[in-house]
Structures are given as C-alpha cells and as structure tokens.
Amino acid sequence: MRYLAEFRDGEIAQRLAAEVRRITTRPWAIMEVCGGQTHAIIRNGIDQLLPPEIELIHGPGCPVCVTPLEVIDKALAIASRPDVIFCSFGDMLRVPGSHKDLFRVKGEGGDVRVVYSPLDAVTIARDNPHKQVVFFGIGFETTAPANAMAVVVAKRQGLKNFSMLVSHVLVPPAIEAIMSSPTNRVQAFLAAGHVCSVMGYWQYPPLAEKYHTPIVVTGFEPLDILEGIRRAVRQLEAGEACVENAYPRAVTFEGNRPAQRMLAEVFELTDRAWRGIGVIPSSGWRLRDAYRDFDAEARFDVADIQAQESAVCRSGEVLQGLIKPNQCPAFGKQCTPRTPLGATMVSSEGACAAYYNYGRFA
Amino acid sequence: MCLGIPGRVQEIYEADGVRMGKVNFGGIVKEVCLDYVPEIAVGDYTIVHVGFAITRIDEASAQETLRMFHDLGILEEELKPEDHIESVAPPACPVNPWGGAGGRAKSNNQDKK
Ligand code: SF4
Numbered sequence: 001m002r003y004l005a006e007f008r009d010g011e012i013a014q015r016l017a018a019e020v021r022r023i024t025t026r027p028w029a030i031m032e033v034c035g036g037q038t039h040a041i042i043r044n045g046i047d048q049l050l051p052p053e054i055e056l057i058h059g060p061g062c063p064v065c066v067t068p069l070e071v072i073d074k075a076l077a078i079a080s081r082p083d084v085i086f087c088s089f090g091d092m093l094r095v096p097g098s099h100k101d102l103f104r105v106k107g108e109g110g111d112v113r114v115v116y117s118p119l120d121a122v123t124i125a126r127d128n129p130h131k132q133v134v135f136f137g138i139g140f141e142t143t144a145p146a147n148a149m150a151v152v153v154a155k156r157q158g159l160k161n162f163s164m165l166v167s168h169v170l171v172p173p174a175i176e177a178i179m180s181s182p183t184n185r186v187q188a189f190l191a192a193g194h195v196c197s198v199m200g201y202w203q204y205p206p207l208a209e210k211y212h213t214p215i216v217v218t219g220f221e222p223l224d225i226l227e228g229i230r231r232a233v234r235q236l237e238a239g240e241a242c243v244e245n246a247y248p249r250a251v252t253f254e255g256n257r258p259a260q261r262m263l264a265e266v267f268e269l270t271d272r273a274w275r276g277i278g279v280i281p282s283s284g285w286r287l288r289d290a291y292r293d294f295d296a297e298a299r300f301d302v303a304d305i306q307a308q309e310s311a312v313c314r315s316g317e318v319l320q321g322l323i324k325p326n327q328c329p330a331f332g333k334q335c336t337p338r339t340p341l342g343a344t345m346v347s348s349e350g351a352c353a354a355y356y357n358y359g360r361f362a
Numbered sequence: 363m364c365l366g367i368p369g370r371v372q373e374i375y376e377a378d379g380v381r382m383g384k385v386n387f388g389g390i391v392k393e394v395c396l397d398y399v400p401e402i403a404v405g406d407y408t409i410v411h412v413g414f415a416i417t418r419i420d421e422a423s424a425q426e427t428l429r430m431f432h433d434l435g436i437l438e439e440e441l442k443p444e445d446h447i448e449s450v451a452p453p454a455c456p457v458n459p460w461g462g463a464g465g466r467a468k469s470n471n472q473d474k475k
Contacts, residue, residue: 117413146414197417
C-alpha cells in the first residue's frame, strides 16, 4: 500500500488532516456515498490520517454492488442465449448471480463481451445484424447519459437488434433513505463529485435542511476527499447543515444541462430494488415508453426468474454502513476478490474489495 | 468504472450525427463522445466517464489529476478494462461459490483500435 504521505502533496494532506484534528471536539460519523471515494480512502490511508473521533462510513455508491440479484440473473439468462451477444462493463462479469456469473456463462460458450463505452455495443449491433446485441445498462447518474445516448443512437440508426437491460440507480433517493432510516448513524454526507458534474447539486439543499445534515460535494483525489471531510467536520462542529461544493473545478450548481435533457428524454423514474438494501421508492430510471422497443426485459422473456441470495454474505449491512467489511465472518476467508461471495467483493469500488486489497484485515 | 478521468481533446469530428473526438489521457488516446460538452474545443480538458465527456475542467487541475492517477496506476486500470479483468480473474476458481468446476474463458479483445 502507498500512503498519501509518500506523495508530492503529502504535506498539504498532512496540513488538512491537522486542521481536521484541530477543529474536532467530538465523535462524528461521515458517509462517503461513492465507492470510488471509498477506494481512494482505503488505498491512501486517509481514514488513518484522521483523528479517532471521525468515523468514515462507506456508502452504497457502487452500482456493481447494488444491482439487484434478479437483474443479474436476468442478465445471465439473456447472455446464455445462443442468438445473443451480451455487452457489459468489465466490473459486472464476476458479480455473483444466484447460480453463476457472466464469466461462467462465457466459459460455457456465451458470447459475453466487455466494452469501454455503451456506444461500442451499438457498433457491435450494427456489425452483427444477425445477432441480438444486449447492453447491460447499469450505473448511477454519471453513467446514465452514456447509456441514454446509446439508445438514442440505436433508435436513430433504426437498429432492430439492439436492446438494453436497464437498472439505473440514483444517489439522492439513496441518501434520503439512509437519512430517514431508524438505524441511521450518518451525521454528514460527502456527495459524489462526478454524479454532481452531471446532475448539479440543486437536489441536495432540501435534504440537508429536512434532516439537518451537512452535505459536501467532494471529488475523488485524496486531497479533495480530505477537504470534503474538513468542511463536513467544520459544519458539524458549528451546528450548521448546508450544502457546500468542495469540487468546484468539475461541478456547478445546475450541472450538465445537455446531459440532463437527454436523461429526461430517455428515462423516467421508477422504484428500484438495491441489492442488500431493498426497494427504495423513485430511486431508479427505466426507459420511457418511446424507447420501450429497446428494453431487453420486454424483448426476452425473463419474467419468471427466482433469485436466491447467498446465506453467508452480509453486504447489505456493509452497504448501509452498519458493519465494516472485516466484521463479516467470511471476509478474507471463503470470500476474497478471487472467490467473491458478494458484489461488494467483486467491484474495485466495493468496500469489501477495498478492505481486502489494501490489507484491512483487523 | 465510476471514476472519471481527465484528458485533453485533440480532435473533434462527427460520426453518425454524434459529436465525437479523440481524447488523450496522459498518452493513451481514446475515442470519446463530446455531445454533452458542446462548448468544448480542441486543446481543452474534460473529464471522461465510460467514453463520454461530462464536464470541462481547466488544464492545471487536469494535469494534476493525471499525474496522481499515473502515480497510483489508476490510468491503466481504468482505460484498459480487459487487461484489468484478466489480472483479477483466477485461472480457475479454487473455491467455487456455486459448487462444481470453475469455468472461465479467455476474454475477447473488444478494445477500440
Ligand atoms: S466479505 Fe464477502 S461475504 Fe462478507 S459482506 Fe463482503 S462480499 Fe459479502
């Protein structure tokens, strides 16, 4: 592991951490929502630079981790069909479904391909007119504009053999679900920077006010994260609860308007189940009626799937910040990144994988 | 997958009615959709997520981020998803959570030229 202190700007980091120590008088629990931030925190030992009063709770902001088991099972069923080329971001290939994962399907002869961009899947559909090409459209608000564009381009090109298995999730409803839960321990949130690059942060002031909870829009680099924590602690100590933008170089209040227009054109709100957490009202997007022809769930009959969750995995509690990954009895024993029992051990942004990869066994 | 990497726009063109471009990420050049950043010009920096530019950023902070991502080995990891998977996936699954033999195929190289 390489600690932040070894880097060029280790000195600034030390100064920020010293400032957090100076202003902290009481214990505070702060949640970083985004898995990318969890990864950066553990990788750089940011939590260990902080005073012991500050606890970082790792949030559910990893789309790979929260994609419901039923949807993974549907993906596996579709990908197993001989007439299908199934395209996905690489992170999804080892996410365990009820009985197998996409890697296994590929090993059994399924045509499963990793793409970098959803537009690559559209190109594959154009190049393979005799195959059905299905893209696994998962992700938060950051990924959704890309997936929306892929559907629009496919429609514009009149592609009859392209469809998308859509399971988009949204950050603000998840934050609200955590805030309103009776077991909630989170006192301030670091909002995910790139989600806000797309969506802006106009959705957050009502939440901060309603739950009297500071929300700080935070970037992904170690210094960004320390600065986000410093601002959250300052507000907590002062008894304030407002929304601050600690990532102004990539985030504006209104966000990316062209992307938001495209999202509104292609998607509509829907209730969505989050793996390990349960259904959160209006927490996801699905294709609008105008784009239903591109809905893989409608195109392939996958309605009767019975999902069966692992009895061992406690990723639901991990995702809600109720336990740390290394408190799961299977952590590092039956469950490792090579033999993952839960999605949080698969994705590089999952909390269990971050703890394992950076040696947090105790 | 969720990270977002800054890069420099080095070429802009249209493909199938979509504004596309070539973006250079500290030496690795990828084709990127620029439709959501209509104001962007050649030479500008942008944050790219799954092949889409989502916001414009200034050069100094882009360079800083690229240097740090390079130091941390994140650039390669994010931009070469296939290689990353090969390195994470085991040759065979020693403890198969579903029982039976662990099956895993070689991944096709679907990477863009
Ligand atoms: S360590 Fe493995 S089994 Fe335990 S919660 Fe994490 S993913 Fe699930």
